[in-house]
Amino acid sequence: MIRLHLDAADLRRITLAPAPNALFEAALSVRGLRTGTTAQGRARPAVDQWRRWVNGSLDERAGVLLDLVPPDGYLPDFLLQPSAGDFATAVDLAGRTPSELLVKDLRIADLPGLDGGPVAPSRWSRELAAGSAAARHTLMDDLRRYFTSSIAPLWPQVRTDATADRVLRAEMMLRGGVDALLTTLSLTWLWDPPTLHLPSRSSYDIPLCGRGLLLMPSWFATGPMIMYRPEESTVLAYPMHLPDAPAGPPEVLGPLLGRTRAAVLAGVRDPATTTALAQRVGVSLATASQHATVLRNAGLVRTTRIGIAVLHSLTPLGRALLDGEPPALLG
Incomplete structure (x- = not known):
């Protein structure tokens, strides 16, 4: 486990890279x-x-x-x-x-x-x-x-995906502050203030010493990548969220769930806030929230609250339904 220790000065100096490197x-x-x-x-x-x-x-x-x-x-x-x-x-x-x-x-x-x-x-x-x-x-x-x-x-595709990822990070920052940003960088990373825990085969601590953190989205990274710079902010490259082609399109699940609700389920194959989900599906914020609630109550979607924002993601049952797994695996 890698532990990045952020003090108050570091938290004020967290920045997002404008583009992938x-x-x-x-x-x-x-x-x-x-x-x-x-x-x-x-x-x-x-x-x-x-x-x-x-x-x-x-x-x-x-x-x-x-x-x-x-x-x-x-x-x-x-x-x-x-x-x-x-x-x-x-x-x-x-x-x-x-x-x-x-x-x-x-x-x-x-x-x-x-x-x-x-x-x-x-x-x-x-x-x-x-x-x-x-x-x-x-x-x-x-x-x-x-x-x-x-x-x-x-x-061009890498830059487009990085722009979408940057919008997601900025939205989390606006809605829930630094805590929301760091909490949602990766589902396998843990933000336990004032320490960001990153999975690694090695175990060591990195104090940022007030120089801040530069967050860099990466299309090819498989996990956290760190570049420590003694006189500048530490660089943390993270795997950006990339959209997947829906394995279970609304045309297939529509008769079961309804076309819009099926599209909402497919829309959270990659975790999304309610705003991002509404934009992906092309519906209003209220409609996206309503369908996400129904899917959550059915055990297909989980919702995590981060400050005033929420992040929707698939449950194992929801992913199995999208992936078209046999009924025996869904029970």
Whole structure:
């Protein structure tokens, strides 16, 4: 368990990143292709479709990124560059990372062979750690090539999904303050003021020391990713909420529940506030609230109150109904 400790100054300095980080997403996508994992631990049509499109060509697409991106754990910090406004700037900053930071980042990432690792590192990774100009140029060229071939066609969708996620976070902040924002970042994270508990195989504490927290939505992240910056706010990347294609469309469940109520049930496949649910289904706030209440009373939806706002999500029974599982499994 990772524990982020926020004092009063930290709580005043929580900010939302204006957009996903293209360099970071590219690095995480390489990990996803290597391990076959999906964000938030469940299959999503968009991610699976993208993976099928690039499957079988990772080696030729990723180049030296395969030497930098471990199957799990931390990524080198220079592959994030949170201050960069676009991919080109991020690549330039990564290529100009001071040699002493490169060595530190590569060791933190457990690059094979460094610090007594079990496998000899590649010649290129040794040259990069030594500050070779040629190795830096190779890194920048391969980053650009991989992004152009593998991520650029997907990027408009990533930005659209990130915008929707940002709207959700802003709404929670407006309706319930910082407590609501931190409580709803992930269903598996625990906000127990003044500490945010994040699931991890490691156990350690990170005091933010009044420098705040930068929240960064990620399309490819499978869990929390942290970048500690001694003189700036700590970066916390979290898996953004992505819409799923309804497994049980209103046309199928409509005769049983009614078309609008079936649409409301499908609308909470991803957790949603009442306002967000109304927007997804295209009904009034009052109508969304009424149908959510009926579904909650039927055991298909659970509602969690956070301050003055509520968050609706599916119960196991509701998800089974949407997924069309056999009646025996629904009982």
